[in-house]
Amino acid sequence: MGNTSSMLTQYDIEEVQQHCEDAFTQQEIVSLYKRFCQLDRNNCGFIPSDEFLSIPEFAVNPLSQSLLRMLDGLNFKEFVAFLSAFSPRATVHHKIEFIFKVYDTDCNGKVSFHDMLRALRDLTGPFMSEQQREEVLTRVLEEAGYTKDSLLVLSDFMKILGNSGLKMEVEVPVD
Amino acid sequence: MNNTGKLKLSSSELDLDRPNIEDYLPSGSSVQQERLGKLRLYMCDLLDISPSLFEAAGAIVDDSFTRCFKSNPPEPWNWNVYLLPLWCCGVVIRYLILFPFRVLVLTLGWIIFLSSFIPVNFLLKGNDDMRRKIERCLVEMICSFFVASWTGVVNYHGPRPCMRPRQVFVANHTSMIDFIILEQMTAFAVIMQKHPGWVGLLQSTILESVGCIWFNRSEAKDREIVARKLRNHVQGANNNPLLIFPEGTCVNNHYTVMFKKGAFELGCTVCPVAIKYNKIFVDAFWNSRKQSFTTHLLQLMTSWAVVCDVWYLEPQNLKPGETPIEFAERVRDIISIRAGLKKVPWDGYLKYSRPSPKHREGKQKSFAESVLRRFEEN
Numbered sequence: 001m002g003n004t005s006s007m008l009t010q011y012d013i014e015e016v017q018q019h020c021e022d023a024f025t026q027q028e029i030v031s032l033y034k035r036f037c038q039l040d041r042n043n044c045g046f047i048p049s050d051e052f053l054s055i056p057e058f059a060v061n062p063l064s065q066s067l068l069r070m071l072d073g074l075n076f077k078e079f080v081a082f083l084s085a086f087s088p089r090a091t092v093h094h095k096i097e098f099i100f101k102v103y104d105t106d107c108n109g110k111v112s113f114h115d116m117l118r119a120l121r122d123l124t125g126p127f128m129s130e131q132q133r134e135e136v137l138t139r140v141l142e143e144a145g146y147t148k149d150s151l152l153v154l155s156d157f158m159k160i161l162g163n164s165g166l167k168m169e170v171e172v173p174v175d
Numbered sequence: 176m177n178n179t180g181k182l183k184l185s186s187s188e189l190d191l192d193r194p195n196i197e198d199y200l201p202s203g204s205s206v207q208q209e210r211l212g213k214l215r216l217y218m219c220d221l222l223d224i225s226p227s228l229f230e231a232a233g234a235i236v237d238d239s240f241t242r243c244f245k246s247n248p249p250e251p252w253n254w255n256v257y258l259l260p261l262w263c264c265g266v267v268i269r270y271l272i273l274f275p276f277r278v279l280v281l282t283l284g285w286i287i288f289l290s291s292f293i294p295v296n297f298l299l300k301g302n303d304d305m306r307r308k309i310e311r312c313l314v315e316m317i318c319s320f321f322v323a324s325w326t327g328v329v330n331y332h333g334p335r336p337c338m339r340p341r342q343v344f345v346a347n348h349t350s351m352i353d354f355i356i357l358e359q360m361t362a363f364a365v366i367m368q369k370h371p372g373w374v375g376l377l378q379s380t381i382l383e384s385v386g387c388i389w390f391n392r393s394e395a396k397d398r399e400i401v402a403r404k405l406r407n408h409v410q411g412a413n414n415n416p417l418l419i420f421p422e423g424t425c426v427n428n429h430y431t432v433m434f435k436k437g438a439f440e441l442g443c444t445v446c447p448v449a450i451k452y453n454k455i456f457v458d459a460f461w462n463s464r465k466q467s468f469t470t471h472l473l474q475l476m477t478s479w480a481v482v483c484d485v486w487y488l489e490p491q492n493l494k495p496g497e498t499p500i501e502f503a504e505r506v507r508d509i510i511s512i513r514a515g516l517k518k519v520p521w522d523g524y525l526k527y528s529r530p531s532p533k534h535r536e537g538k539q540k541s542f543a544e545s546v547l548r549r550f551e552e553n
Contacts, residue, residue: 035236038245055241056525057234060534063227071235086232099224119224125539128547136550137221143553144218160218166225170232 008033019077023084028172032083036076046073062122066102086170093158095166100157110151113137216549227538240521243430246462269477277324277476284320288313292381310384311362311415317381318359321352326480329356333487336361336446340412342490343405345438346448347510348420349428350461351468352475353450356485358385363418364408366390366401374468386415402437409443418448421503424523427460428452431516432523434507440499446490447506449514453482464526486513 013026024032039047049068053059061067074082084090085098103111103119120133128136138148144160146152292313299306322329336344344363346353351374354365364386369375378387388408390401408414421434428451439445452459457478461471475481488509493502511518 032236038241052235053529054525055234055238056521056530057238057240058231059530060538061227061231061234062535062539063224063231067228067231083232083236086229086236095225099222099228102224102228103222116221120221123224123227123539124543124546125536127536127540127543132547136216136546139550139553140216140218140221146218157222160222164219164223166223168225168229168232170229170236173237 016077016080020081020084020087023087023089024080024172027174028087029080031172031174032080033076036079045075047071047079062125063102063119066105066119066122069105070101083170086168088169088171090168092162092166095168096157096161097154098168099161099166100154110153111157112151113141113148116152214549214552216546216553220549221546239430239519240525243426243432243519243521244462244464244526245427246458246460246465269479273326273479274477277326281320281324284317284324288317288320292384296384307384307413314362314381314385315359318355321355322359322481325352325475325478327356328480328482329359330484331360331487332484336363336416336487338416340414341409341443342416342446343409343438343441343443344416344418344446344448345421345434345506345510346418346450347428347431347514347516348422348425349450349452350425350459350471352459352461352472352481353420354418356450356483357418357448360485362415364388364415365418366405366420370468372469388417398437405437406441409441421507422523424526425461425463426523427462428454429516430519431507431511432519432521434503435522436499436503439493439503439506442493444490444492445502445506447488447510447513449484449486449488449510451484451514451516453484456480456482459483484514488513 008030013029016029017024017026036047037043039051041051042048049072052068052071053064058064058067071079071082085095100111101107103115105115105118117133117137120128120137121130124133141148141150146156292310295306295309295313299309344357346357354363354367357363358365362385365382366388367378367382367390369378369389369391378389386408388401388404391397405417405419408417419438421436421438422432423435424432426432457475457480459475459481461468466474491502491506491509493499497505507518510516
């Protein structure tokens with residue numbers, strides 16, 4: 001993308017658009033590039049975690065640590081691909097896949113009890129004891145037909161989340 | 176169903192320095208709770224993290240805090256055959272004619288100032304009253320010279336501030352030149368961050384004479400010391416009226432960040448002052464992360480003019496039953512409306528440090544409560 005210039009060529013835009021499977025329009029990609037350059041203050045080609053944490057709205061989000069792990073070291077093309085799950089044109093399949101990746105920290109395609117417990121810990125903080133979390137999770141898993149030792153895969157997530165209305169659409173401001 | 180585990184409610188009292196930020200955060204924070212409106216707890220409710228993800232992605236794509244500190248991007252309008260020569264003429268005039276002339280004016284001003292200030296400071300050591308009056312006039316004069324050196328066109332509206340005890344002036348903050356522009360009209364005492372370099376030298380010598388208070392952002396205990404100094408200053412009848420910038424940092428003149436309550440709990444009248452710069456001539460926002468003050472001043476001196484409006488607004492008092500924070504927000508409202516600025520619910524100091532984990536806890540608490548409540552039904 002050219003570290004020195006802040007200008008995107010038409011060729012660059014089309015490459016990014018292809019990579020994110022047309023999730024964003026060309027204008028949106030230009031806006032995202034401006035935002036990327038604004039956050040990548042030292043022109044490293046990626047956005048350092050510190051920069052994300054300096055956005056107060058991001059820093060107070062309970063899932064910020066998990067997301068930082070996924071955002072670490074992404075170049076612009078990968079950054080747009082990351083955000084493509086939030087495009088209005090993204091399919092439900094794509095969104096659920098994204099949620100699965102947030103849970104699957106070791107990227108082995110399986111989500112364990114431990115992974116789900118971690119996410120629940122992030123979301124509830126000090127307001128539930130570890131014992132309560134385990135109890136709730138075990139019980140709800142059993143009622144859904146799984147056990148504590150089950151390893152969930154993507155198709156399980158599809159089955160569970162397929163019918164819930166996932167409100168995950170973010171609007172990219174276009175000048 | 177064993178439900179003896181009581182909710183461990185956080186006993187963290189809200190940080191009293193700022194209003195409840197949860198009120199301002201996007202309403203997505205309650206969406207996680209709404210979705211759990213159905214009675215029983217299902218697997219999809221636990222796995223669905225989409226509301227939090229949605230908020231995080233929204234913040235990554237655009238957030239109201241970074242917007243406050245964005246400088247105007249330079250707009251290239253000179254990339255064609257007839258505009259380019261015009262622009263070049265403009266550059267020549269600004270850098271080779273106006274700039275040296277302005278430097279001359281400024282040097283002249285400094286010579287007059289120093290040759291009067293130093294003798295007065297030494298000779299009239301005994302006669303305090305007289306010395307103060309003269310020093311005040313001299314400081315006003317050098318500020319006028321500064322303003323002239325940028326071809327400053329300042330429109331003052333409203334009644335001029337007068338020297339009375341038990342009053343403070345508060346204004347929105349765009350750059351250090353705010354202080355110079357206001358000081359030109361009235362010799363204020365000001366509370367400032369101590370800067371290094373030549374600015375620091377000026378601060379310790381000349382500004383001492385108008386009565387300035389220093390603070391240090393990085394020291395935690397500093398706040399109490401400064402609060403005490405403020406209180407002492409306001410009580411004194413002979414002190415110059417105190418000017419405070421409650422935002423605590425420079426903002427880009429399109430937004431106002433939250434006001435610190437320090438100025439509003441001194442038990443005296445608060446006189447709001449609104450400052451709005453006309454961006455067509457020059458962007459007066461001092462982006463202290465991008466440029467030093469010297470560079471900023473040079474940029475101003477090589478522009479056409481600095482045009483701004485200053486409104487002295489009606490003095491406000493703490494209403495019965497109002498907390499200092501509500502008072503601060505009310506005054507911020509008055510200033511923002513007058514100067515046409517948008518209000519943003521962030522603390523300017525977040526530029527220098529992270530938000531405290533307490534803000535996250537509100538969301539965590541509501542989610543935890545609804546999970547446990549619905550789990551009882553299972």
